[in-house]
Amino acid sequence: MNRLAAALVSTALGLVIPLAAIADGKSLDSMFDEANDAFWNGEYEKAAELYAELEELGARSTALSFNRGTAEARLGNLGRAVCHYERALRQDPGHADATHNLAVIREFIARRASEQGRDADLAPAVGPWRAVLDRFSPRSASIAFLIFDVALFAVLILRRFIRREIYRLTLGVLAGVLAALTIATLAVTVGKWNQISGEREGIVVVRGVVEVMEGPDSEVKRFVLDEGSRVRLLEERDAWVKLRDDQGRDGWAPGEALGEI
Amino acid sequence: MIEHRKLIVSALAAAVVLLGIGSARAQKLKAPEIATNVDRDPIVRGEAFELTITIATESEGDPEVRLPQFRGLRVLRQSESHPMSFSFSFGFGGKSQKQTKRQSIYTFVLVADRAGKHVIDPVVVKVSGQSYKSKPYSIQVVDHGGQPSSQPGQPAAPTQPSQPATPMPAGPPAQVDIDTDQVDDEYFVQMHADKERATVGEMVVLTVYLYTQWRVTDLEITREPGTEGFWVETLLAGQRRLSFEPVQANGKQYERAVLRKLALFPIEPGEATVAPTVADVEVKPGGFFSRRKTVKRSSAPLTIEVLPLPTEDQPAAFDPVNVGRFNFGASIDRKQVEVGEPITLTMTARGEGNVRNLSLPELDKVVGFKVYEPETEVDLRASGSTVTGLRTSRVLMIPKEPGELSVPALEWSYFDPSAGEYKTVKSPVRQVTVKPSSSGFSGDQAAQGGTAAASPDDGSQDRLNRQLRSILSRGDIESGGDRPTMTRPWFLALAILAPLAFVAVAVASRARRRMAENQGKGRSKRAGSNALKRLAVLGKGVDELSPAELYAELERVLIHFLEDRLEAPVAGDTMSELRARLVDRGFSEEQSSQVVTEMEACDFARFARSSGSREERRQGLDRIEELIRSLEGVTVSPPPEEEP
Numbered sequence: 001m002n003r004l005a006a007a008l009v010s011t012a013l014g015l016v017i018p019l020a021a022i023a024d025g026k027s028l029d030s031m032f033d034e035a036n037d038a039f040w041n042g043e044y045e046k047a048a049e050l051y052a053e054l055e056e057l058g059a060r061s062t063a064l065s066f067n068r069g070t071a072e073a074r075l076g077n078l079g080r081a082v083c084h085y086e087r088a089l090r091q092d093p094g095h096a097d098a099t100h101n102l103a104v105i106r107e108f109i110a111r112r113a114s115e116q117g118r119d120a121d122l123a124p125a126v127g128p129w130r131a132v133l134d135r136f137s138p139r140s141a142s143i144a145f146l147i148f149d150v151a152l153f154a155v156l157i158l159r160r161f162i163r164r165e166i167y168r169l170t171l172g173v174l175a176g177v178l179a180a181l182t183i184a185t186l187a188v189t190v191g192k193w194n195q196i197s198g199e200r201e202g203i204v205v206v207r208g209v210v211e212v213m214e215g216p217d218s219e220v221k222r223f224v225l226d227e228g229s230r231v232r233l234l235e236e237r238d239a240w241v242k243l244r245d246d247q248g249r250d251g252w253a254p255g256e257a258l259g260e261i
Numbered sequence: 262m263i264e265h266r267k268l269i270v271s272a273l274a275a276a277v278v279l280l281g282i283g284s285a286r287a288q289k290l291k292a293p294e295i296a297t298n299v300d301r302d303p304i305v306r307g308e309a310f311e312l313t314i315t316i317a318t319e320s321e322g323d324p325e326v327r328l329p330q331f332r333g334l335r336v337l338r339q340s341e342s343h344p345m346s347f348s349f350s351f352g353f354g355g356k357s358q359k360q361t362k363r364q365s366i367y368t369f370v371l372v373a374d375r376a377g378k379h380v381i382d383p384v385v386v387k388v389s390g391q392s393y394k395s396k397p398y399s400i401q402v403v404d405h406g407g408q409p410s411s412q413p414g415q416p417a418a419p420t421q422p423s424q425p426a427t428p429m430p431a432g433p434p435a436q437v438d439i440d441t442d443q444v445d446d447e448y449f450v451q452m453h454a455d456k457e458r459a460t461v462g463e464m465v466v467l468t469v470y471l472y473t474q475w476r477v478t479d480l481e482i483t484r485e486p487g488t489e490g491f492w493v494e495t496l497l498a499g500q501r502r503l504s505f506e507p508v509q510a511n512g513k514q515y516e517r518a519v520l521r522k523l524a525l526f527p528i529e530p531g532e533a534t535v536a537p538t539v540a541d542v543e544v545k546p547g548g549f550f551s552r553r554k555t556v557k558r559s560s561a562p563l564t565i566e567v568l569p570l571p572t573e574d575q576p577a578a579f580d581p582v583n584v585g586r587f588n589f590g591a592s593i594d595r596k597q598v599e600v601g602e603p604i605t606l607t608m609t610a611r612g613e614g615n616v617r618n619l620s621l622p623e624l625d626k627v628v629g630f631k632v633y634e635p636e637t638e639v640d641l642r643a644s645g646s647t648v649t650g651l652r653t654s655r656v657l658m659i660p661k662e663p664g665e666l667s668v669p670a671l672e673w674s675y676f677d678p679s680a681g682e683y684k685t686v687k688s689p690v691r692q693v694t695v696k697p698s699s700s701g702f703s704g705d706q707a708a709q710g711g712t713a714a715a716s717p718d719d720g721s722q723d724r725l726n727r728q729l730r731s732i733l734s735r736g737d738i739e740s741g742g743d744r745p746t747m748t749r750p751w752f753l754a755l756a757i758l759a760p761l762a763f764v765a766v767a768v769a770s771r772a773r774r775r776m777a778e779n780q781g782k783g784r785s786k787r788a789g790s791n792a793l794k795r796l797a798v799l800g801k802g803v804d805e806l807s808p809a810e811l812y813a814e815l816e817r818v819l820i821h822f823l824e825d826r827l828e829a830p831v832a833g834d835t836m837s838e839l840r841a842r843l844v845d846r847g848f849s850e851e852q853s854s855q856v857v858t859e860m861e862a863c864d865f866a867r868f869a870r871s872s873g874s875r876e877e878r879r880q881g882l883d884r885i886e887e888l889i890r891s892l893e894g895v896t897v898s899p900p901p902e903e904e905p
Contacts, residue, residue: 039732040640042592042607042653067732074729075594076603076722097730104728142746146755153759157766193747 028059036067044074062092070101078105079205079227083259086203086230090261093137109228118209118226129191138192145185152178200233202243202258210258212251216240222251233260293318293386295395303403306376309337309507309516312400314367320388328367329382329398337507337514338370338474372507373402448473450520450540450560452486455646458566462526462584463678464614465565466496466646469521469538471558472510477503478553479543482520486560487536490528490567492615494643497522524648526584526615530569537562576674576685578622583675585614589621591671591688599696600663603722606656608635608671608688616641616650622671624656629666629695633657636723657723660695667692788825789893792818796886803878809867811878815885816863822889823856826897836861847898855888 035050051068069084082105088098136144155178159171204210204225214220216237225231225245234250235242241255293316300311318324343365373379381398448471455466469486471477480503503518510517520540527533539559546554570581591608598604608621617639624632633656641650660666668691676683746752795818803811823831823839827846831839836857843853866881 036732040651041590041611042609042655044594063733070729070732074726097733101729104725108725108728138745138747142752146752149756150759153763156763160766160770189747193745196745 028054028057031057032059032064032067035071039067039071039074044071047071048075048077060091062088062095062098065091066095066098066101069098073101073105077205077207078109079203079207080259081105082109082228082230083203083205083261086201086261089134091137093134106228109226113226118224133188133191133195136188136192138189138196141185141188141192145182145189148178148182148185152182201261202231202233202241203261204229204231204253204257205259206257210253212243212245212249212253214251216252218252223249225253230261231258233258292393293320293324293388295384295386295393297381297384297395297398299400302401304373304400306373306402306404307506309370309372309505312369312371312381314369314384316365316367316384316386317363318365318386318388319362323361324363324365325387326365326367327385327387329384331369331371331381333373333375333379334381335372335374336369337372337516340368342366342368373400376402376404378402447475447546448477448542448544448556448558450538450542450558452535452538452560452563454525454535454563454565456565458568459527460568460584460676460678461528461530461570462581462615462676464585464648465491465525465527467521467523467525467535467563468519469560471503471518471520471540471542472508472515473505473518473542473544474513474515475544475546477518477542478545479555480520481541482538483541483557484537484539484559486521486523486538486563487534488523488525489536490533491535492526492528492618494524494526494615494617494641494648495522496524496643496646496648522646524643525565526618527565527567530567533565533567535563535565570676571681571683574683576672576683578672579674579676579683580620582615582618582620583610583673584678585612585616585675586677586679587612587614587619587675589673589675589686589688591691593668593691593693596692597694597696598660600660603657603659604693605723606658606668606691608654608656608673609651610673610675611649611651613647613649614675616648616652619652621652621654622673624658624669624671627658627666627668629662629664630658630660630668633659633723636727655723655726660693663695663697665692666695784825785828785897788822789889791825792822792889793886795821796882796889800879800882803882804875808878812863812866812881815882816860816867819856819859819863819885819889822892826892826895845898848892848895852888852892852895856892859885859888 031050031054035047035054038044038050039047048068048071051064051071054064055068065084065088069081069088072078072084073081082102085098085102085105088095089102092098152175155171155175159168159175162168162171204227207227209224209226211221212223212225214222217240223245229245231243231245233241233243236255237252239255240252241258242250242252243258244250296315298313298315300313304310314328316324316326343363379400379402381400383397384395386393386395451470451472453468453470455468459465467486467488471480497519498521503520505516505518508515508517521538525535537560539557541555541557543553543555545552570584587610589608589610591606594605594607595602606624610616610619610621621635621637623635626632635654635656638653638655639650640653641648643650658668670690671688672685673687674683674685796815799806799811799814799818806814820832823843827842829842831842834842839860840853840857843856844850848856862881
């Protein structure tokens, strides 16, 4: 019941907030254009603020995340830029511009860390399953699953009405192929869902490095993470977040030092 | 026999002659064919389009044609052609009649000045004293969009065979006056500048027009306008399709298309001449069936008087390329930094004019900072009739010492030709608070070219910025959160619907089969009682039936009984097949043989001359009754499984 109430409230807010912005005389598109104009005028701070405002109003798009990342990058906020590029890639894994900029910034940060005597590998180790998942957006995986699912059962239904053996055999083979594809796309869809709902991921957004401590408000430092590092967010307590880096190390960092993808 | 053949041949000849006369009569009375067509859909307001009326007639004399008035449409040009006309005679002796078959094509070049539906009146054709009327013809006219534009700097695309296809301004044809030596009766190329006199650096828009009175089917510019002595920006390059508009030049009606549009910025004072444009124009003069021809047309050269920039009140730092109307601004990206952390000073000039070549202020030395070479960027929009854009210059500055440092005020001057005066814009002084470096970065390191945040070699923020791809100008901004597809109700419904449909089909077919089985079982169960009832009825009427009828009926009772028990037809089986089937389904060999024996006995008795006594018939009936009773108790095995 509580969930239902929360869903209703969030839906209402989702409708009301953008409407309020529109009632204020600005459509989301015009706000986006205004932010872009600010960027073109070299007012990156204003541009970043306007993009952020759009996101707070519930606007979502790959272009918005990408542009916000680029504005942050121009301001030198490379961790924030990485965070927004990662968001853009969550929405559209094949986004060439976001992929390019992310690679440029990671290389830049890694080189900078190397100059300062640290070894920063910001591109997290990616297993084969994760690599497969990263090739799909939640939408493309879901739609692919739906198509194969419907096609599979349509073929199975059709096969019940077919008498000729050769056709039945062909449909049987086709059903087998479709079943394999359905299962594969279902696995990817479930994987993407897990990514979205289960594994919260974050990016270190502070400039330079963040010190990861043993516990909230602890004085004992465990390790440091470079700006732009990707971590898994495990737990939140007050203003602290428990995280795990790609080497499996756990620790606590101030929440303000992290941005959730 | 020969006589008979002659008769047939004569009859056939007569039939052919009569058929010919009848056909000719039918042709004589044939109604004219009237077709109306326009050359495009939709028709755009203000755009010239071609309407063709084709009339095909067969008549004794010339048809009278009354063409529509085209209310609400302007007729720019009209022509008439008769591509087909021939005569033939039919009939006998002095009663032969002459028929003329004729096709007439009327072509109108029209312009609609009002959007909406236009109804063109029917065409009336009078042939052989009888009037025929076409249906009214409707056309839909839509409002036009903007003039097409092209990206500056793109190579000229080859021009496609030209039909007026893009919107043109509404209203009556524009009146233009052109030097008489440029005007050809039918087609010519003209260069036109929006001003005859301009100051150095002032934008002059040069337009190259093609004027034609005939349909242009192809066009190639063999020599572009010569623009020596100018900076050039392309406003409109080669187009895929030419866009025509009706104009009156020196009192004659033409259609005019823009071939090129350039923004010219004179470099030096004096007389600047634009060399002629030369084009090969393929035209199709005359009606539909005229031949195409290619003509070479050259425009006259164009001279522009270029005035020097005024020396009076000219600012000291003025650069002669800064001519136009501009806004200037300067900003820094951070006001608080540490020693060695770079800041970027961004200068922008935005406006109308020769944006590509604008010169922005230069920073040589700023106290407390190491200043790098500026990086410049131009965002140009050359379209329509002007060149606008933004020139950005970014200067990377690295503070070398802590304290309150200042980025000095920047002055930038330009000449505004529309106001005829110099204007100077000044940016305010910017204060930067520089703190000591927390990472121990020293001013000396900054002086040597390093930054606190970047690697000394090529890791500066500015260099990073250059590697980054810039923002996207368009994106589909969606509101309402980012709920993933797989959690949306329609996704879940569709995902479940497919297997549910399959299960429903499977359950339905299973239920249908079970129902059929149940029906069969009932029938099997009642087979014996039904047969015995029928035998009882036969027993009562055994004396009234003829032996043939009786045995036929007995055989039928036995067959129905077996079919009910077996739930399968047996009437078509041979005796050996029947025996095999009965054994297969669980009857004993003896019972099966007995069934066959009784069937054969019935068959024999039906066709035997002697049908036996009454007693024998009664015995036959009793034997069958006894057989049915014995078969009734047998458990019949199910029929072989059918394919699903």
